[in-house]
Amino acid sequence: MLRSYLAELFRYAIESLITSGALPAEVREATIEIADPKNPEHGDFACNFAMVAAKKAGKNPRELAEMLSEALAVFQEFESIEVAGPGFINLRVKSSYVASWLPTILTLGPSGISKSTPKGPGKKINVEFVSVNPNGPITIGSGRGAAYGSTLCNVLEAAGNTVHREYYINDGVNSEQMRLFAESVLAITKGKPVPENGYKGDYVHDVAKSLSHIDSDDVDLIRYLSEKEMIQQQRTALSAFGVEYDTWFSEQSLHDKGMVDDEIDLLEQKGIADTAPVRTKLKLAKGNKIEDVFTEIQDTPVDEDGNIITDNSGSSDGHTLWLRSTKLGDDMDRVLLRKDGRLTYIASDVAYHKDKFNRPENADKLITILGPDHHGYIGRLTAVVAAMLLESFELGEPCHAEIDQKLYRGEGEKAACEAALTEAKKRLEVQIYQLVRFLKDGKPAPMRKRDGNIYALIDLMKEIGLKIKPNGTEEEQLSAGKDVARFFYLMRDHDTTFDFDLDLAEKQSDENPVFYVQYAHARICSILAKADTVLPAESRTKEGSPELFALVSHEKEKAVIKKVLDLSDEVRRASEDYGVHRIATYAVELARTFHAFYDQCKVIQTEDPALSNARLMVCEATKIGLKSALDLLGISAPYRMERADSVPAE
RNA sequence: GCGCCCAUAGCUCAGUGGAUAGAGCAACUGCCUUCUAAGCAGUGGGUCGGAGGUUCGAGUCCUCUUGGGCGCGCCA
Known part of the structure; x- marks a missing residue:
């Protein structure tokens, strides 16, 4: 958000140089990128425009950079503008200026802060994902597609598109696999041996049990009913995993x-x-x-x-x-x-x-996500x-x-x-999306066991939840398992095979990165709750003022606000290259920036309500950023997290 | 044979053609009388698989190559 604004200032400066005849019009073609400097001593942002546009401008990069930095000097937002190295323009932005974005962040809230505006008009996009056959539960392998697909939808929406989430049910009556599945179910209900190459897992018996009241040898009827049962289970599992669809589309309906x-x-x-x-x-x-x-x-x-x-x-x-x-x-x-x-x-x-x-x-467009x-x-x-x-x-x-x-x-x-x-x-x-390897005790965990059982996504959530919240209700465990599993699936580039470390996922300690992020959110909530009891209500404000912005002078405060303003840029980039893991990486970075701020800046100081107020706004802004990122990822943002010291160590 | 993906710290992985390549975990050292220590600060740790090329500049793009994962049905 801040970057796009700075890019606008660059564009303005460049236009003024073109108007005055100092630069040829061709420099407009070069893209303006506001990037992070490698070394924080170089400032808040760096721009390589002078190097990119040097040829078109017919000048050497340093010379062009000098011209630009002079033209930029009219803007009050900058504390310093320096030309460095081969032609970088290093920018330092005034803390008070960065702070002046705080009221905007607070007004936008979690759903607004992530919005980025597309170049053209937003597209209407249909995203089809998971779409496995109705002959078994959602596996931990498909879990990656579920996590990835649902988050991609969220990201595309935040980037200004209209998204339709779709699941294609392969329920065509001609499917041999479905027929075999039905025959397996039928055999079990009749107490007969399952056909060769048939389905044998426990879940097949469960389906058979659910149909035990049906007395029929009609394979078509059994197929229909067991499909229905399987689809219902898949829906339940996906829903628990935070995945909802606009359309469950039946293949058979096309035939009908x-x-x-x-x-x-x-x-x-x-x-x-x-x-x-x-x-x-x-x-x-x-x-x-x-x-x-x-x-x-x-x-x-x-x-x-x-x-x-x-x-x-x-x-x-x-x-x-x-x-x-x-x-x-x-x-x-x-x-x-x-x-x-x-x-x-x-x-x-x-x-x-x-x-x-x-x-x-x-x-406009169809996106299909496949394994x-x-x-x-x-x-x-x-x-x-x-x-x-x-x-x-x-x-x-x-x-x-x-x-x-x-x-x-x-x-x-x-x-x-x-x-x-x-x-x-x-x-x-x-x-x-690429393969996930599940590691348990450092060894690969099979997704499909020899006895025909399948490692189901719902079981993964339950297992993780049981370890993390041993004293929680079933619902709490499932939700906790969902958060951890989603984060693990989402923190890596979907186009890369990665190892899902089950042992790490089941740890409720600081080793688990999802808690690092959630903890930052809970910490903020705790501060805000305390502020309500300690600080007089009349001293609190969500309005900004130059006096208040001037109080925001610590580098960590500035860093946190800058980071929050980065979210919309990350969303835009993720929507362009479909790399939604950026959002998970971003969430970790925002949490890290906040934890550092927390350590150095005491927020609530009863003797200084004005400073407290400013810092509380920083906390509110961070909370919004974290909530927004976690919402995109489909992970909950808890208000409280308590270290379970009471839980016996393993 | 052809295709897709991967190779970056001991491990798992980030990294927008830019400056001295980063994070988490693991190891080590400090920091709770203070808003939650599920935290922070710091130390050590690198031939970005290899070789060429493109250019002001390559972990990033191109070609070749080595090693690994996966896929190539009148199954879905």
Whole structure:
């Protein structure tokens, strides 16, 4: 917030130099970055604009920096402006000026302080995350997707976008896995052995138990009921983990409405899907360059003379219907409709993505968050969206290049496919989070046990909560477990594999970083509560005044306020590169800055109500910053934290 | 074979093309008569896997390379 303001001052100074003819207009193209100086002795902020813009200005960086610093000198906000090194402009901002932001922070509150304004108008974004099959509980592996996805949504919202949170339920009746799941449940209710490769974990027995009052051999009915049960459990677990959705979208509903069939007809009409028994595959060289295009003949129906029967009539009875996704950047064509008439999930995906775009609230952009085992889907999903967006085309002249000739029937098709792919890449963003390794006693903890049991997210929360709040209620334990687990998932870059140290997570000591942050919040609440009892109410104010701002002179006070004002910049950056771990890192830094302030600046001094007042405002501001960051992360900001000395040591 | 990700302190990881590469944990030294010591201050600890390149400047970008994780079905 403060940085953007300072950048404005720079822009103003640069404009005045352009107007006076001292600088060419091209320097406008260089970006103004207000960064942290490496060495705090260099000041509060550093700007490298002079180095970046030197070429465009036709001056050497030092000279340009000198000019700029002179132009900036008119602003009262600065205590000092120095040109250093190769052309840095080091800025020191007046403490009283930084303090003058306090009333703004207090007015904005936790929900306002994190808001950053997007460059253009905010987008309408649909974020789909977790979306696991309804054949088991949410695992600790999916936990990362849940934590990441929900926080990304919060961050995108704070950055000025409208977000729709969505869960896609893979409940298509054609799913073999779901059928197997239902058969396993059915077998257990009947006291029969579970089918080979069936589902065996305790949770399957739980589902069976919940259906024990149903006396039926109807696999479809059992499938439907056990899915419902599983989805309910997933919802409960996610909710306890602080994850709520706007839409739980049923795949089967697409089939029921005939949308999948309609989409498939459309694809055939557009000529991007057909039943020719040939699959095209790409051989890729380094850099994803197409080295060769070759074909495989699949289960070829032949006539009496042994000739391949091709069927482009649009009827796919007895034939495999292929999506020609190689034309759309995928490395092989994909099956839409099997020979036996059952649709694949790719078929539903086409209809699903169309529906997402067509709903009025999700016009602009789709974000899909997938686990590390799904990264091969990026190309496939993009091709699906491209196929859906593909507009009808004339085949046109044959292509020139040899590769294109093998891939496209004409220049017209090639152009249409490329256009569709470009648009698809613009409108669909697939974010992959990397693997989490769970360590217990320094050894990897298996997520899927040999007996078929799964390490569920809900169990992780319970286990951590039990250790941290051994005397708490079940609800308190679950909530504490949620806070710790979320923080651990979120403190690392989602695009990096990391080790989740269960032993550390279960410690309620200072070793656990989440408490470091929460403790800062609780400490502030404690100070504020005491101030209410010790200081006369009439001396308290939330209004600012130059006299009050002048009292804020300690470097630690200034540091805390500056840090609080940084939150909106962190949110903007996180929303741009989807790196929401910045918010967790930020929370730790803000807490650290506050703890240092606390140590050096006694807040409540009854003999000096004015200074107390100023410092209480700093506390309020910090509380708002911490609450805001923790809200984004989906972690609670406690008012009290008591060291559990009464708890017997382990 | 192709793709995605990773490699930074003893361990787990931050790091916006900028100045002397940071934090937590672990080790060590101090600090509670004072708003919560779940805290603070300090010490030690580094060939940013390796080699080239791009430029005023590279942990960061590019190429190559070494090592590791994961993925490449008419399963979802």
